[in-house]
Amino acid sequence: MQKLKVGIVGAGPGGLTLARILHLHGVSVTVFEREQFSSVRPQGGSLDMHADTGQLAIQYAGLTTEFKHIARYEDQEGRIYDKHGKLHFLDADTSAKDRPEVDRGHLRQMLLDSLPPEVIQWDHELTAAIERQDGKFELTFKDEKSHSFDLIVGADGAWSRIRSLVSDARPIYSGVMFVELGIDDADRRYPELAQLVGRGLMFALGDSKTIMGHRDANAHLGIYAAMRVPEDWVQTSGLDWSSNEAVKASLKAHFSGWSQDLLQLIQRSGGSGERIAPRPIYALPIGHRWNHRSGVTLIGDAAHLMSPFGGDGANLAMRDAADLALALVEDEDWRAAVQRSETDMFARAEPAAEGAWSAIQDTFSENGLAHTLQVMEEQTGVARLS
Numbered sequence: 001m002q003k004l005k006v007g008i009v010g011a012g013p014g015g016l017t018l019a020r021i022l023h024l025h026g027v028s029v030t031v032f033e034r035e036q037f038s039s040v041r042p043q044g045g046s047l048d049m050h051a052d053t054g055q056l057a058i059q060y061a062g063l064t065t066e067f068k069h070i071a072r073y074e075d076q077e078g079r080i081y082d083k084h085g086k087l088h089f090l091d092a093d094t095s096a097k098d099r100p101e102v103d104r105g106h107l108r109q110m111l112l113d114s115l116p117p118e119v120i121q122w123d124h125e126l127t128a129a130i131e132r133q134d135g136k137f138e139l140t141f142k143d144e145k146s147h148s149f150d151l152i153v154g155a156d157g158a159w160s161r162i163r164s165l166v167s168d169a170r171p172i173y174s175g176v177m178f179v180e181l182g183i184d185d186a187d188r189r190y191p192e193l194a195q196l197v198g199r200g201l202m203f204a205l206g207d208s209k210t211i212m213g214h215r216d217a218n219a220h221l222g223i224y225a226a227m228r229v230p231e232d233w234v235q236t237s238g239l240d241w242s243s244n245e246a247v248k249a250s251l252k253a254h255f256s257g258w259s260q261d262l263l264q265l266i267q268r269s270g271g272s273g274e275r276i277a278p279r280p281i282y283a284l285p286i287g288h289r290w291n292h293r294s295g296v297t298l299i300g301d302a303a304h305l306m307s308p309f310g311g312d313g314a315n316l317a318m319r320d321a322a323d324l325a326l327a328l329v330e331d332e333d334w335r336a337a338v339q340r341s342e343t344d345m346f347a348r349a350e351p352a353a354e355g356a357w358s359a360i361q362d363t364f365s366e367n368g369l370a371h372t373l374q375v376m377e378e379q380t381g382v383a384r385l386s
Helices: 013-025 054-060 064-070 105-114 189-197 244-254 258-269 313-330 333-361 368-380
Strands: 005-009 030-033 044-050 077-082 087-091 101-103 126-131 138-139 146-149 153-156 172-183 200-206 208-216 221-228 276-283 296-298
Touching: 005 013, 005 138, 005 146, 013 030, 013 054, 013 105, 013 313, 030 146, 044 105, 054 064, 064 087, 064 101, 064 105, 101 105, 101 126, 138 172, 138 276, 138 333, 146 258, 172 244, 172 258, 172 333, 200 368, 208 258, 221 244, 221 258, 244 258, 276 333, 296 333, 296 368, 313 333, 333 368
Parallel strands: 005 030, 005 153, 077 200, 153 296
Antiparallel strands: 044 101, 077 087, 126 138, 138 146, 172 221, 172 276, 200 208, 208 221
16 A cells, blocks of 8 residues: 555645545655645635534544644634624524634644645646556646656645546536625724624625624634625626725625624725635535546545535545545555545535535525524524524
């Protein structure tokens, strides 16, 4: 098994988890990432790590102690408001919950710190992946350097370059656009907004739109204004996306008639160093799978991209990685191990993808508030306030 050479494209949670577990077991592994270095861009907000997927993968990676140092068990609250700012649901008891929040950047750095620096090859933008006559796969990068591997793993996200080796599937626009905003140092600068969001995740719903907020580390609030718009809205809206004030004014117009308290989450966003960016929500077809091809596979969003509703994306990517890594090190026939892990991944991802698609369509509907309240009551056992 130690003769197996694995090349991973993408240094997200899935790719790094796979690399970490393979490295622990002495497998030769290299991760290629197109970013120039680890902190070249913000990694996004918080993730809630599920016990049977993300946390289990962290356990297999031997990083549970390190994870507990960065996990925020206190930030597991849930709040739901209507568009007038009335609180309809509050789940504030976090004592028995086991889905702690962790900043994406902190999670990524934990995984990077667990690997020798030479395992990660930064500033490697993939230009070609081809199968050689000997059955190995060759990866070629923008600098024209090539590397060959027995197995290549596409952990390269929604618009995966590796996916085309096994599937013709393309992500489908959900009809929903998120606009990502943020408020830094909220406890000190805007304590009333920090209280509005609470210690976890909040939703305000109405008019088939949503304003979401979540608490991140260091008193940062991640804010999303989300609505149904055409896929080409960013190109056709005429907005100057380099002007935070222009974008915020447009968003507030979209949310006309909403509570001024809620609109302050938009107005106070985009301070110094805070970028406002559109995030169209895409998903691969529910039940996406492919005929097994020896020497190549996919994990995470490359395999089963789904909407963020349900919080399964990064968790499933890490579980995919753990299952694939353990299959490779436990089975002398690594090709059979890959095929077996794909079958398990397909079965695990399909119901999650179906639930995520239904959730985003139901949330962004005329009955979005009622639907979300019902789901939260069923999931938590906590009754709505009114």
